[in-house]
Amino acid sequence: MPYDVVFVDGEFVSSDAARPSVLANVVSYGTGTFEGIRAMWNQERGDLFLLEAPAHYERLERSARILGLRLPYPPADLVAATCELLRRNDVRADSYVRPLLFLAGEQLAVRMHDSGSRLCIPATPMPGDYIDPRGIRCMVSTWRRGTDVAAPNRAKVIGSYVGPALAKTEAIQRGFDEALLLTTDGHVAEATTSNILVRSGDEWATPAATDDILEGITRRQVTELLSEDFGVTVVQRRVHRSELYACDEALLCGTAAMVAPVVEVDGRRVGDGTPGETTLALQRELSSIARRGGDRHHEWTTPVFGTEEEA
Ligand code: PMP
Numbered sequence: 435m436p437y438d439v440v441f442v443d444g445e446f447v448s449s450d451a452a453r454p455s456v457l458a459n460v461v462s463y464g465t466g467t468f469e470g471i472r473a474m475w476n477q478e479r480g481d482l483f484l485l486e487a488p489a490h491y492e493r494l495e496r497s498a499r500i501l502g503l504r505l506p507y508p509p510a511d512l513v514a515a516t517c518e519l520l521r522r523n524d525v526r527a528d529s530y531v532r533p534l535l536f537l538a539g540e541q542l543a544v545r546m547h548d549s550g551s552r553l554c555i556p557a558t559p560m561p562g563d564y565i566d567p568r569g570i571r572c573m574v575s576t577w578r579r580g581t582d583v584a585a586p587n588r589a590k591v592i593g594s595y596v597g598p599a600l601a602k603t604e605a606i607q608r609g610f611d612e613a614l615l616l617t618t619d620g621h622v623a624e625a626t627t628s629n630i631l632v633r634s635g636d637e638w639a640t641p642a643a644t645d646d647i648l649e650g651i652t653r654r655q656v657t658e659l660l661s662e663d664f665g666v667t668v669v670q671r672r673v674h675r676s677e678l679y680a681c682d683e684a685l686l687c688g689t690a691a692m693v694a695p696v697v698e699v700d701g702r703r704v705g706d707g708t709p710g711e712t713t714l715a716l717q718r719e720l721s722s723i724a725r726r727g728g729d730r731h732h733e734w735t736t737p738v739f740g741t742e743e744e745a
Contacts, residue, residue, distance in 0.1 A: 437523035441515050441555035443506070446522055452554055459537035459549045464593020466536025466551070467497035470689045473520060473529040473738065474562050474725035482525055482738040485689070485724045487513045489651045491533070497589035498535055502546045505535060506553055517738045519555055525738070530560035530690065536592060560690065562721060566611070569697035569709040570686070572625070574675060575601035575613035579623035579646045587646045598626035612686065614678065614699065617646045622673040628688030629653040630696075632673060632681040633710065639677070642670045652687040652720070655734065659716055678702075683710030692724070693717040 440452040460466045472485040491509030498505045507515070516531055532555070539549035577600050580587065585594050601613035614630065617623045622641055624630055629650040631640045638660060643649050660666040678684065682705045684696035693716050695709030704710075723731045 436556050436558040437520075437525060437529075439519060439522045441519045441553075443553055446519065449556065452556065454536070454538050454552065455540055457540040457542070459539055459541060460592060462542065463537075463544055464591065464596075465501075465546060465549075466534060466592045467494060467501055467503070467590050468535070468592055469494045469497075469531075469533045469590060471516065471531040471533070472560075472562070472689050472692075472724060473525065473531055473557070474735075475525075475527050475529075476725040476727065479726060479741065480739070481726075481741045482520055482529075483724065483726050483735040484513070484516060484520075484531070484738060486651050486655070486734055487516060487531075487736050489654075490689075493590070493651070494533055494535065497586075497591070500586045500589040501591065503535055503551050506551075512555075513736060516555060516557075517736065520557060520738045523557065525557065525559075527559050528562040529557050531555060531557045534592070562692070562724065565691055565694045565717075567709070569695035570611040571698040572612045572614050572686075572696055573605050573608060573610040573700055574678070575604060575615050577601040577604065577613070577615060578618050579615040581618050582646055587648060588643075590648060602626045612694075612696075616675060620675065621645055622675060622678060623647050624650075625686045625688075628686040628691050628694070630673075631656065631668065631685050631687065632677055633683035633712070634677065634681045636666075638666050638668045639673055640668055640670055641673050645672060650688055652689055652692065655720060655723075656685070656687045656693065656716055659719055660712070663715065663719065664712060678704075681705075683713060685710070685713040685716070693720055 442452045469490045471490045491512045495505045534554045537549040538552035605613035624647045657668045678699045679702045686694040695713040
């Protein structure tokens with residue numbers, strides 16, 4: 435069940451009052467943009483931590499700009515509002531925050547302009563470690579990632595998630611855990627809501643930003659951790675489908691899943707078919723950093739209750 439209090443255009447209201455009209459432009463056309471931010475509970479510290487909240491609101495601002503919408507508050511104010519929202523809901527469990535900026539007006543013309551936008555921030559419980567520890571099995575979807583000339587891929591556009599939703603359902607119905615989407619010209623793009631990294635020998639590679647991916651914030655974190663902990667420089671380049679079948683290790687990364695080991699693609703084992711050592715280390719490290727479990731990367735997290743003095 436989502437938490438009851440929702441931030442709507444500067445006020446904290448009950449979720450009933452936050453509902454858009456069924457005639458809202460976004461309901462018909464998906465005209466809007468959104469984000470997903472993790473909030474992780476640390477029992478020892480007695481605090482909840484937002485992971486990379488400023489970066490998510492900065493991406494929301496860029497998404498809005500691409501769509502010709504205006505984010506009505508600066509990212510820093512929205513981070514503060516999100517902390518207040520979680521305090522008002524007294525959230526003391528791993529959760530997920532879902533900022534949405536969408537056309538709420540009831541004009542039914544297909545256009546981005548002159549239809550009042552609304553900013554809502556609901557939150558819902560979501561356990562931090564829900565990925566199967568044995569790793570996940572993927573298929574290359576028959577659906578492809580949309581091209582940036584049809585709808586902007588750099589923006590997290592609400593309507594653009596129909597493709598990933600179809601791909602996910604196809605994968606589940608065929609007995610897999612997740613779908614991998616190729617670009618329209620057949621290169622690896624990403625999974626339905628996460629980015630992919632593959633290791634072949636010593637090389638870690640990930641599709642370039644121009645290969646129709648959403649540039650993930652978790653991907654940036656994983657890239658930093660690979661550099662700091664393993665001295666690895668991740669190469670951003672085109673990745674062939676056949677590399678998925680031949681690689682030694684693969685992982686998916688995104689805000690919801692965090693780091694997920696891929697153990698199989700289209701029935702071929704990745705490496706020896708068990709989660710890669712480096713992937714497992716990254717998974718542990720990011721999960722710990724996300725709830726401020728140690729001394730590393732405190733700049734990636736924001737305390738919600740502020741039970742400790744900020745250094
Ligand atoms: N690609 C897509 C299509 C996504 O929806 C997401 C989730 N936001 C990602 C990649 C991963 O991005 P992030 O790490 O910023 O959550």
